[in-house]
Amino acid sequence: MTIPGRIHSLHHPLQSLLLASSALILTGSPLAAQSTISPSDRASYEGSSSTFYPLGRSNARVQTLHADLGQELSQISGHGYRRDGISSRGLVPGFTAELSVEMSMSPRTADQPSRQFADNQGSQPSMVLPRTRLVFPDTIRPDRAPTEVFDLIIPYTSPFPLPPEGGTVCLDIRLYGNSGPSGQNVNFSPLLDAHALFRDQRAEQPGFRFGNGCIAAGNNSGHYGNHLLTRRIDGFDLEISSRFGIPDDGSLGTVTVAFFGQEMLPTPLPWLPACELLASPQNVFLLPGINDSRGHLDAEINGAFPLPTGAELTVQLASASLSGELTLSDASILSIPPLGPAMIPTSRIANSSDRDAATGSTSLTVPVTLFY
Numbered sequence: 001m002t003i004p005g006r007i008h009s010l011h012h013p014l015q016s017l018l019l020a021s022s023a024l025i026l027t028g029s030p031l032a033a034q035s036t037i038s039p040s041d042r043a044s045y046e047g048s049s050s051t052f053y054p055l056g057r058s059n060a061r062v063q064t065l066h067a068d069l070g071q072e073l074s075q076i077s078g079h080g081y082r083r084d085g086i087s088s089r090g091l092v093p094g095f096t097a098e099l100s101v102e103m104s105m106s107p108r109t110a111d112q113p114s115r116q117f118a119d120n121q122g123s124q125p126s127m128v129l130p131r132t133r134l135v136f137p138d139t140i141r142p143d144r145a146p147t148e149v150f151d152l153i154i155p156y157t158s159p160f161p162l163p164p165e166g167g168t169v170c171l172d173i174r175l176y177g178n179s180g181p182s183g184q185n186v187n188f189s190p191l192l193d194a195h196a197l198f199r200d201q202r203a204e205q206p207g208f209r210f211g212n213g214c215i216a217a218g219n220n221s222g223h224y225g226n227h228l229l230t231r232r233i234d235g236f237d238l239e240i241s242s243r244f245g246i247p248d249d250g251s252l253g254t255v256t257v258a259f260f261g262q263e264m265l266p267t268p269l270p271w272l273p274a275c276e277l278l279a280s281p282q283n284v285f286l287l288p289g290i291n292d293s294r295g296h297l298d299a300e301i302n303g304a305f306p307l308p309t310g311a312e313l314t315v316q317l318a319s320a321s322l323s324g325e326l327t328l329s330d331a332s333i334l335s336i337p338p339l340g341p342a343m344i345p346t347s348r349i350a351n352s353s354d355r356d357a358a359t360g361s362t363s364l365t366v367p368v369t370l371f372y
Contacts, residue, residue, distance in 0.1 A: 035372040038346050039195055040068040042368045044310070045337050046145035047195035048204040050084035051367050053350050055097050055136065055152060055192065058185040060175040061355045063120050064366055065110040067168040068345035073371060076103065076128075076160045079171065080153035080370045084193040085145030086206045092191050094138045095180030099173055101129035103160040106170040111344040115359045120170050120349060128156035131176060139191070145208040145333075146193070150370040171369070174355040187352075197347075197364040201340040202232045207315065207332030211266075214275035216319065216327040218247045219295055223329040225258075225317045231337055238301045238334075240287060245295040245319030245327055253322040254291040256299070257284050260315050264331070278331035279316035291319060311336045 037043040054062035083092070104122030114120055139151050162169070177185045196204060206228050213223035226241040240258060248254040261280030269275045287299035297319075307313070313336075317329035344364060351360035 034073060035370055036069050036072045038066045038068050038369050038371065039197065039341075039366065040070070040345065041338055041341075042146065042193075042195050044146070045205065045335060046085050046208065047193040047368045048206060049194045049196055049365060050087040050189070050191050051194035051365065052187065052189040052192070053348065053352070053367060054099070054173045054175060055081065055178075056188050056190045057175045057352055058178050058187055059353055059355055061117060061351045061357060061360060062173045062175070063113075063117060063349040063360070064171045064346060064369065065106055065108065065113055065120060065168050065349075066171065066346045066369070066371075067110040067343075068341075069162070069166070069169055069371060071164070071166060073162055075162060076156070076169075076371050078153060078155040078372055080150035080372075081192045081367055082147055082150045082152070082370070083139040083142060084191040085142045085147060085208060088191055089141045092139045092189075093181045094136055095178055095188075095190070096133055096135050097178045098131065098133045098176040099129070099154075100127065100131040100176070101154060101156065102126065102172040103128050104170045104172070105163065106168040108168065109343075110168055110347045113347040113349050113362045115349065115362055117172070117349065117358060117360060121172060122170060125170075125172065126158065126160055128158050128160050129154065130157065131174075136190075152190070152192070176355065193368040194365055195368055197344055197366070198340055199344065199364075200232070201342060202230055203337040203340045205229045205231070205335055205337040207334045209330050209332045211276065211278045211330045213244070213329040214272060214327050216244065216246045216295055217325060219244045223295070223317065223319060223327045225315070225329045225332060227315055227332045227334060229334050229336070231339060233339065235303050236306065237303075240299045240301070240317070242287070242291070242297040242299070242317050242319065242329065243295070245291050245297065245317070245329070246321050246325050247293050247295045248291040248321070249293060254319060256287045256291065256297050256317055256319045258287060258301075258315055258317055259284055260313050262313060264314050269328070272326065272328075275326075275328045277316065277328060279314040295319065307336045309336055309338045
């Protein structure tokens, strides 16, 4: 595999150390049957962010417009949300939320939402779920993103019929209160999976982190990396945030490299028992710059990754110094996403503190929603 890009080889005093290390390493709720997801391409991809809308609010009104439900369903009997797989590895304890749900066929397109809630509603909104209190379970970060399980389900008491000709569905939710470990009627983040849409068709895809990095001397936290792949009409960019590598006081001459491969090959390092190589180092990129005093480095690789949609890479970072120190980060799986849709298929309108408000703020970052 070759990954074309701006950097193809290492030209640095630490080249031999890093390449020698890689040489030694190289040898040594399932989805319902009748259901659909909006945004529609997120069935196979994790969303690019997380959100607390709507279930993390105690007094709010949240509308989402959906023009991408297709004709898979003749009616909608409920909807649900899945746990974010990117932002946090922790547990979100179970909670209750008191809410109501109205649905209608919107006279507007999802591409042009109005701040006026009434403008987005159809002429005959249907109360598919009168005000009720629902109990939601604990959620934990999935083992792989995206998860096929939508844990946070909202069943309707009255199904909503969809017209054969399709159109834009307006999902209108009012929050009346909640309770959970944080208290009664307290805003919190349930870490719902969400996705940001862009009018220029770019698509952002964060890496799914796994494993653990080793702890560099002078740090108390393990080395880790965050990776954000952006696909544009004219190419790809990768933003890399390396955290808690080897600290540099200006004299150590640290460098950070990224290993890319298409296989996960967990391989312990005999001379660094706390470190494990998690990505096959088939390609190595030297990142520009040196670590700061905390071992942090931010870098970007432009014009790389012209791989087909759906391809996956595993990436891991290595931080090294002229004194011979070496650390490895955790690893991430990067999925090559499709370009974003030419027409915005779903949007959000929300007032986060007043369920009776006439207006809200519009956004193209939407919760990934299952309809069944």
